[in-house]
Amino acid sequence: MSRPGVGRSYDVVIAGAGMVGAACAEAAAREGLRVLVVEPDLCGGGATAAGMGHLVVMDDSPAQFELTRYSCARWKERRDEFPEQVEFRETGTIWIAADEDEAVAARKKGDLFRAHGVAAEWLDPPTLAECEPDLAPGFAGGLLVAGDAAIYPPRAAQSLLERAQDRGARVVRDAVVGMKDREVLLRAGGRVPAAACVVASGEAARHWLPELPLGVKKGHLLITDRTAHRVRHQLVELGYSRSAHGDELESVAFNAQPRGTRQILLGSSRQVGVTTRDVDWPILRRMVRRGIRFLPGLATIMATRVWTGLRQSTPDSLPLIGEDARRPGVILATGHEGLGVTTSLGTADLVVSIMLGRAPPIRAEPFRPSRFGSPP
Amino acid sequence: MVDLIEARVVVIGSGPAGIAAACAAAESGGRVLLVDGQSEPGGAIWRGAWTGRVPAADPAPVWFDRLRRAPVETAFDTTIVGRVGPHRLLAAREHRSIEIRYDRLILATGARELLLPFPGWTLPGVVGAGALQLLVKNGLPIAGARVAVVGSGPLLPAVAASLRARGASIAVLIEQASWRALARFAGHLMVGHFSKFRQALALKRAIRGTAYRAGCWPRAAVGEDRVRSIVFTDGVHLREEPCDWVACGFGLVPNLELAAMLGCGIRDGRLTVDDHQESTQEGVFGAGELCGVGGVDLALALGRIAGHASVGDRVRAERWMSLRDKHRRLATRLEHTFRLRSELERLCEPETIVCRCEDVPFGSLRGAASARDAKLATRCGMGPCQGRICGPATERLFGWTDRSGRPPLVPIRLDALADPPDS
Numbered sequence: 154m155s156r157p158g159v160g161r162s163y164d165v166v167i168a169g170a171g172m173v174g175a176a177c178a179e180a181a182a183r184e185g186l187r188v189l190v191v192e193p194d195l196c197g198g199g200a201t202a203a204g205m206g207h208l209v210v211m212d213d214s215p216a217q218f219e220l221t222r223y224s225c226a227r228w229k230e231r232r233d234e235f236p237e238q239v240e241f242r243e244t245g246t247i248w249i250a251a252d253e254d255e256a257v258a259a260r261k262k263g264d265l266f267r268a269h270g271v272a273a274e275w276l277d278p279p280t281l282a283e284c285e286p287d288l289a290p291g292f293a294g295g296l297l298v299a300g301d302a303a304i305y306p307p308r309a310a311q312s313l314l315e316r317a318q319d320r321g322a323r324v325v326r327d328a329v330v331g332m333k334d335r336e337v338l339l340r341a342g343g344r345v346p347a348a349a350c351v352v353a354s355g356e357a358a359r360h361w362l363p364e365l366p367l368g369v370k371k372g373h374l375l376i377t378d379r380t381a382h383r384v385r386h387q388l389v390e391l392g393y394s395r396s397a398h399g400d401e402l403e404s405v406a407f408n409a410q411p412r413g414t415r416q417i418l419l420g421s422s423r424q425v426g427v428t429t430r431d432v433d434w435p436i437l438r439r440m441v442r443r444g445i446r447f448l449p450g451l452a453t454i455m456a457t458r459v460w461t462g463l464r465q466s467t468p469d470s471l472p473l474i475g476e477d478a479r480r481p482g483v484i485l486a487t488g489h490e491g492l493g494v495t496t497s498l499g500t501a502d503l504v505v506s507i508m509l510g511r512a513p514p515i516r517a518e519p520f521r522p523s524r525f526g527s528p529p
Numbered sequence: 530m531v532d533l534i535e536a537r538v539v540v541i542g543s544g545p546a547g548i549a550a551a552c553a554a555a556e557s558g559g560r561v562l563l564v565d566g567q568s569e570p571g572g573a574i575w576r577g578a579w580t581g582r583v584p585a586a587d588p589a590p591v592w593f594d595r596l597r598r599a600p601v602e603t604a605f606d607t608t609i610v611g612r613v614g615p616h617r618l619l620a621a622r623e624h625r626s627i628e629i630r631y632d633r634l635i636l637a638t639g640a641r642e643l644l645l646p647f648p649g650w651t652l653p654g655v656v657g658a659g660a661l662q663l664l665v666k667n668g669l670p671i672a673g674a675r676v677a678v679v680g681s682g683p684l685l686p687a688v689a690a691s692l693r694a695r696g697a698s699i700a701v702l703i704e705q706a707s708w709r710a711l712a713r714f715a716g717h718l719m720v721g722h723f724s725k726f727r728q729a730l731a732l733k734r735a736i737r738g739t740a741y742r743a744g745c746w747p748r749a750a751v752g753e754d755r756v757r758s759i760v761f762t763d764g765v766h767l768r769e770e771p772c773d774w775v776a777c778g779f780g781l782v783p784n785l786e787l788a789a790m791l792g793c794g795i796r797d798g799r800l801t802v803d804d805h806q807e808s809t810q811e812g813v814f815g816a817g818e819l820c821g822v823g824g825v826d827l828a829l830a831l832g833r834i835a836g837h838a839s840v841g842d843r844v845r846a847e848r849w850m851s852l853r854d855k856h857r858r859l860a861t862r863l864e865h866t867f868r869l870r871s872e873l874e875r876l877c878e879p880e881t882i883v884c885r886c887e888d889v890p891f892g893s894l895r896g897a898a899s900a901r902d903a904k905l906a907t908r909c910g911m912g913p914c915q916g917r918i919c920g921p922a923t924e925r926l927f928g929w930t931d932r933s934g935r936p937p938l939v940p941i942r943l944d945a946l947a948d949p950p951d952s
């Protein structure tokens with residue numbers, strides 16, 4: 154294939170056209186920067202194609218809360234920029250509390266959210282049952298976060314990349330293998346002079362930047378056949394955070410998303426350090442059991458497909474966004490774990506502020522790669 | 530623990546190929562398990578004959594009898610869902626999970642109908658020819674209805690005859706192959722396969738009086754909330770024929786998903802096998818339509834070879850090879866005769882739906898480079914049927930051959946995936 158774009162110089166080369174890379178490309182192009190996107194495969198074909206596309210505010214840490222809150226607000230502001238195929242739906246999230254302890258935690262979460270301008274409403278058990286009639290009885294209530302949404306991520310990534318291209322960004326099918334003396338090195342042998350290189354290559358970042366503190370958490374998802382079963386909001390068990398960020402090597406948590414087609418997307422599982430992509434039947438079994446426990450009607454519904462994806466994770470569950478201490482010009486934008494679709498827009502804004510030396514829209518320190526100290 | 534069944538030879542699919550394979554493997558001394566997602570043996574062609582719901586056509590009675598007597602264990606209503614590990618498959622039976630372990634595996638998963646999109650093909654009343662036949666067998670009233678049978682292949686007259694026997698009137702039978710190709714094929718049958726020729730004549734008699742249009746193909750199914758008529762052409766003229774149903778089928782496509790999941794080599798849309806029906810994966814054999822569409826007789830011969838060879842009985846396997854070659858020659862002829870004309874690839878309008886599950890129109894697929902590309906951009910093939918219908922169609926229309934092959938192979942209940950349930 155011809156290699157448009159290679160042979161010139163750029164303000165920034167973006168390695169990877171997943172959700173994060175595409176968002177960075179669009180944000181940089183919007184600022185008038187000369188952008189080259191390098192992607193060896195299809196745009197949005199990596200982790201971005203495997204995810205659930207839940208745009209969700211989460212508060213496992215203050216920094217996570219700030220980044221997801223800011224990002225969700227950006228999605229909402231920008232929703233009209235996306236074509237219909239991105240399937241932006243304001244599903245809202247209901248965090249389900251299993252018992253009184255969790256109800257207390259959920260209410261506290263609600264207070265925190267409201268204090269920061271995120272609408273959150275406590276649903277007592279009868280109201281919860283009214284909102285979600287097919288949920289099993291006996292839960293202590295739920296916290297409705299009405300502003301959360303869901304999208305179809307690969308199309309969203311493509312749409313952002315198209316917008317970047319409309320503003321002059323170039324895309325080339327190749328892979329970035331390194332950066333030296335302000336030149337980005339490509340697998341096919343090319344060298345592209347560039348002021349900066351944004352590493353948004355997800356999984357692959359671990360290979361060419363092996364010293365980064367990146368790990369993997371494998372996840373399973375399942376989609377059902379069309380069903381008369383009613384799920385109206387994205388339903389997540391409050392214990393999800395415990396599963397997501399706990400110390401266990403393997404965990405499952407209930408997470409269900411209604412699709413516009415009357416299908417239900419069911420998650421989720423986490424397996425630390427597992428990189429094989431095939432379905433692990435025992436953990437899938439646990440995940441499905443958990444789903445049935447929350448939504449008993451799922452039992453007799455057909456599963457039409459199961460797949461897996463790899464989440465890039467960091468020791469503190471916050472992404473790496475910022476300059477690489479050892480490589481001048483290299484800006485990291487990876488390690489978003491289970492939230493990279495949500496936080497892609499916030500990440501892109503941060504990356505652009507770093508490149509242009511502007512004040513960041515939110516605190517940038519918690520995401521600086523240097524927070525883990527310099528590698529030996 | 531998940532329930533477990535084990536056998537030296539496991540046969541997946543109990544159509545003619547699977548039955549013959551199971552019997553042959555047992556005859557050669559193997560301990561055999563025959564598995565099928567259906568509730569009884571018979572596959573696509575002998576469905577319902579085992580329990581006598583429909584009369585058994587020759588040679589089904591002989592084979593059913595053989596199967597009854599052979600020391601073959603069976604597991605019906607048991608659908609293979611995926612692979613668990615080397616020599617281990619996962620199956621589902623209603624709300625239960627079953628692990629199946631094998632030493633040798635024979636795949637005989639058959640074929641399904643190829644449906645090609647054309648304007649109006651998603652209207653209610655437009656269905657697969659085999660599907661309509663099955664619906665009618667299962668009690669759909671068809672008496673007095675006008676059916677247009679549309680597409681290609683020897684299945685169409687068979688479907689027409691069986692619908693007619695149930696009181697339908699065949700409005701028209703539209704076969705895309707040319708008269709010339711059909712005449713050449715008939716001549717070949719008369720000389721080389723006289724019994725087949727007689728069968729063909731009997732079919733012809735059964736649909737006597739039907740308007741049989743060879744060298745024609747559909748242009749559109751017309752109607753508002755249901756099909757009212759079929760518009761077809763011979764490339765020069767357009768004609769319209771009123772009808773209540775359109776039964777379509779453009780030939781068969783092998784069910785290769787399980788083979789692909791096991792890593793077996795596949796070429797030109799069929800399983801790659803050696804002379805003894807062994808695939809590129811050691812110990813995994815294939816028989817029947819999987820190895821190329823060829824009809825019952827070829828399926829039976831391939832089944833016998835695979836069955837004997839699977840337990841190392843090459844001598845007996847080799848006895849069936851000349852019969853296999855004879856039927857394969859016929860299959861090759863069939864393939865030539867009913868080769869789909871390129872006009873069929875140009876029937877869609879930009880707004881014609883290609884992927885019915887996700888409502889993806891033809892126009893939005895034209896820029897895509899591969900099935901995966903299309904899927905990422907439009908969700909084509911991601912719906913409930915998982916591309917079982919639109920996959921073969923887009924292969925034809927755009928040349929996309931990549932398929933994801935994700936489990937479960939067949940939709941299964943969530944409680945089966947959850948089995949054994951929480952204590």
Ligand SMILES: Cc1cc2nc3c(=O)[nH]c(=O)nc-3n(C[C@H](O)[C@H](O)[C@H](O)COP(=O)(O)OP(=O)(O)OC[C@H]3O[C@@H](n4cnc5c(N)ncnc54)[C@H](O)[C@@H]3O)c2cc1C
Pocket residue numbers: 167168169170171172173174175191192193194195196197198199200201202203204205206207208209327328329330353354355356357358371372373374461462463464465486487488489490491492493494495496
């Ligand atoms: C099961 C599961 C469920 C999830 N659910 C959600 C959810 O509900 N909400 C949410 O916000 N997030 C969710 N996520 C997380 C989210 O999907 C990811 O965080 C996000 O997609 C990461 O995007 P990315 O662009 O960093 O990575 P990717 O999408 O993996 O993109 C990286 C790209 O880089 C390319 N690449 C690889 N090597 C190179 C190289 N050398 N040079 C250039 N390019 C290269 C790859 O081909 C790929 O296209 C989920 C993840 C999983 C696995």
Ligand SMILES: Cc1cc2nc3c(=O)[nH]c(=O)nc-3n(C[C@H](O)[C@H](O)[C@H](O)COP(=O)(O)OP(=O)(O)OC[C@H]3O[C@@H](n4cnc5c(N)ncnc54)[C@H](O)[C@@H]3O)c2cc1C
Pocket residue numbers: 541542543544545546547564565566567571572573574607608609610637638639640641642659660684687688781784787816817818819823824825828938939
């Ligand atoms: C809809 C249809 C109608 C047909 N009608 C006629 C006809 O009227 N006359 C005629 O001469 N020929 C007909 N044929 C052609 C006929 O099927 C073949 O010529 C031949 O009988 C195929 O034999 P087989 O054993 O290869 O496959 P099949 O008979 O198709 O048997 C395959 C078996 O495998 C099972 N199976 C597949 N996947 C799985 C799985 N994952 N788990 C468990 N079991 C599985 C299926 O349930 C099926 O029983 C028809 C074909 C189709 C598809």
